Amino acid sequence: MEFRSGYATRQQQIVELFIETFSASEGADEGRLIGDFVRNLMETTPDEELFVWSAYENDALLGCIFLSRLTYDHDDRTVFILSPVAVKTDRQKTGIGQHLILHGLDHLRKAGVDFVVTYGDPNYYSKTGFHQISEEFAQAPLKLSFPDGWLGQSLTNHDERSLIGASRCVPALNNQELW
Template sequence: MIIRDAEPEDALAIRAIVASAFGRADEARLVERLRADGDAFIELVAEDEDSGELIGSILFSPLAIDRPGETLTALALAPVAVRPDRQKDGVGSALIRAGIEQARFAQAPAIILLGHPAYYPRFGFSAAAAESLDAPFSGPSFMALELEPGALRAGGSVRYAAAFGI
């Protein structure tokens, strides 16, 4: 498996992967809106080395955390998708790890996500790290990973990219 940056010619395959992974087109349309708005900050794909087919994708978009006198720009991880016939093969994990590394390289202070509370902690995400944030979501599925220690300690109000519609 090769993890690489998504290219414009990957758009149709990514749409198919995301729609099939989620069983609906909502998340695929989100990816297209984020791209159209210029908010696909990190977009990676997993490519099968033997067939050359795309088997997974992940997207990170800018996420503002507004605080008195400042705005911290973090990243939202959404969505990560793996073709159903390749789920449980480590594709999603590889995409998430590669995305986190690119986020570190880009000096993002934190990554925020809404996801399965039994899955994402293995990558360092936790609900406790997101507790200080005022967001449209809460609870064990709303998680954060601080790439810069203490980045979220001061809290703030979360503002997603416009494509999310929240």
């Protein structure tokens, strides 16, 4: 398995992976919602605010993660959000998701990113270092329908100070249906 960054020439393949994976796990409506979300992320997010990592085996796409910028107006630390993540249905539970996430986090750390958040199942994301955070600790950019799924981790040694002020996400994430 190898990890590839970016999405040039692979945009449609990535969108299809997310539609298929989320349709299988959560139904066709969710598949369409997440497919539109990742297409929008790739089409509208400035390059410096988006990292995309994919796992490949012999040119077959097995999984993909998106990391986009979250801006805290009164905090000069750099924050990214991991969302969404998909692993091909017939290859799930073989470690690909965790490998991809750890690879993406390592890249963020090397790029000087200070803190990363995500929004999902705490049981799954705790396997890659995330822990639950409150909205007093870090405000979410939109209203959380599932506050228990608001998770984060510091990428710089032991800096667990709360993030100050209101936050803004990239335009593709600025959709209440995703929160």
